[in-house]
Amino acid sequence: MCPRLFQIGPFTVYGYGLMLALGFIGGSYLFVREFKRRKLDPNIANNITLIALVAGVAGSKILYLIENWSSFILDPIGMTFNPGGLTYYGGFILATLSIYMYGNKKGIKFFTIADAIAPGLILGYGIARIGCHLAGDGDYGFPTTLPWGTNYSNGTYPPSVAFQNFPEITGQFPGGIVPNNIPCHPTPVYEFILCALICWFLWSIRKKTTPTGKLFMIYLMLAGIERFIIEFLRPNPRIIFGLSEAQLISVVLIALGLFGWRRFTTSAQTSKVK
Numbered sequence: 001m002c003p004r005l006f007q008i009g010p011f012t013v014y015g016y017g018l019m020l021a022l023g024f025i026g027g028s029y030l031f032v033r034e035f036k037r038r039k040l041d042p043n044i045a046n047n048i049t050l051i052a053l054v055a056g057v058a059g060s061k062i063l064y065l066i067e068n069w070s071s072f073i074l075d076p077i078g079m080t081f082n083p084g085g086l087t088y089y090g091g092f093i094l095a096t097l098s099i100y101m102y103g104n105k106k107g108i109k110f111f112t113i114a115d116a117i118a119p120g121l122i123l124g125y126g127i128a129r130i131g132c133h134l135a136g137d138g139d140y141g142f143p144t145t146l147p148w149g150t151n152y153s154n155g156t157y158p159p160s161v162a163f164q165n166f167p168e169i170t171g172q173f174p175g176g177i178v179p180n181n182i183p184c185h186p187t188p189v190y191e192f193i194l195c196a197l198i199c200w201f202l203w204s205i206r207k208k209t210t211p212t213g214k215l216f217m218i219y220l221m222l223a224g225i226e227r228f229i230i231e232f233l234r235p236n237p238r239i240i241f242g243l244s245e246a247q248l249i250s251v252v253l254i255a256l257g258l259f260g261w262r263r264f265t266t267s268a269q270t271s272k273v274k
Contacts, residue, residue, distance in 0.1 A: 003135045003156050015134025019127055024053055027117075027124025030199075034116040034206065044106055048099055048113065055098040056091035063090025067245070089249045111213030118219035119202040125223075126195025133188035138162045141185025141233035142169065149183025159184060162235050169235070185233045194226045214264040220257030224250040 005013045028049040035045035065072045099117075100110045132139040136155015143149070143159070152159060158180040163169045170176040202219060209215045228250040236244040243251075 002154070005134070016131035016137065019129075019131030019134065023124035023127035023131070024049065026127055027120035030120035030123060030203070031117050034119070038112070038116060040108065040112075040116075044108070045116070048102060048117070051098050051102055052095045052117075055095040058091070059094025060091035062094070066090075089246060109212065111216060114216035114219075115206070115209075115212055115214075118216050119199050119206065122195045122202065122219060122223055123199040126192040126199070129188040129191040129195070131188075133186055133192075139188050139234065141187040141190075141230075142235060143178070143182045144185045145183070146185070148186065150186040150189075151181050152184055153180035165237065166235055187230050187233050190233075191226065191230055194230075195223075198222045198226065211264050211267060214261060217257045217260035217264060220253045221261065222257075224253035224257065228254070 002015055005015050005018060007013070028046070031049060032042045032045045035042050099113060103110050103113050129139070136152040136157060138155075138157035138161075140150065140152050140162075159178045159182055160180050163178040170178055173179065198219075201222070202215060206215055209218070228247050231244050231247045231250070234244075236246060239245055239248060
């Protein structure tokens with residue numbers, strides 16, 4: 001892995017930061033294109049992208065600190081300003097609330113914005129996951145013998161640390177310590193591939209998916225399913241029913257998406273009958 005890509009004078013370019021920036025650029029490009037197609041002000045789309053960036057990073061950090069509260073109490077300043085340690089769903093929730101409030105202020109319905117941003121949102125998330133892959137920050141999966149298993153020994157969160165609370169894994173190695181050079185599932189790469197496919201699908205159906213809001217509901221279902229499946233390969237604590245926190249949130253998103261999709265579909269059918 002390569003947390004630090006290269007250095008220009010006193011400035012170091014980190015893999016995670018670069019891919020996070022590219023994710024926002026790629027997602028923003030699709031978002032602005034869709035805003036223009038819908039004959040909406042592209043400047044508002046740019047503002048929403050900036051709001052999503054700030055709120056997304058802040059929300060991701062806040063949820064990470066809550067998840068690691070005991071460590072945060074011991075070192076609040078270090079944990080807060082550490083460039084690593086971000087939990088996606090925290091950013092998604094805070095960014096969604098911020099965009100909702102901004103949309104209301106500008107007189108644009110939330111689901112109009114949500115439909116327009118859905119393809120870019122999943123693409124940006126997928127690209128950012130490549131940043132996690134380069135950083136080796138613990139978002140990778142369990143050890144594997146598959147030929148594409150990846151060595152994360154140079155990452156910021158090596159396997160000896162990532163798997164220490166998983167006795168079913170550590171028990172397979174002498175002294176209960178997982179070697180840092182053991183090949184692991186490159187789950188961030190899996191996610192990038194899945195997100196790219198979801199983005200392509202959402203982009204291809206965006207013009208014919210009605211009524212407003214239905215495309216975003218499809219996004220919620222597909223994004224939730226993608227994360228729910230990937231979590232089975234990742235070393236995250238299981239909270240209840242053998243599911244991780246991310247999987248529980250994914251279940252909520254899938255349920256919300258299914259409920260909204262059915263409601264919008266029924267609404268559209270009723271309107272046609274009338």
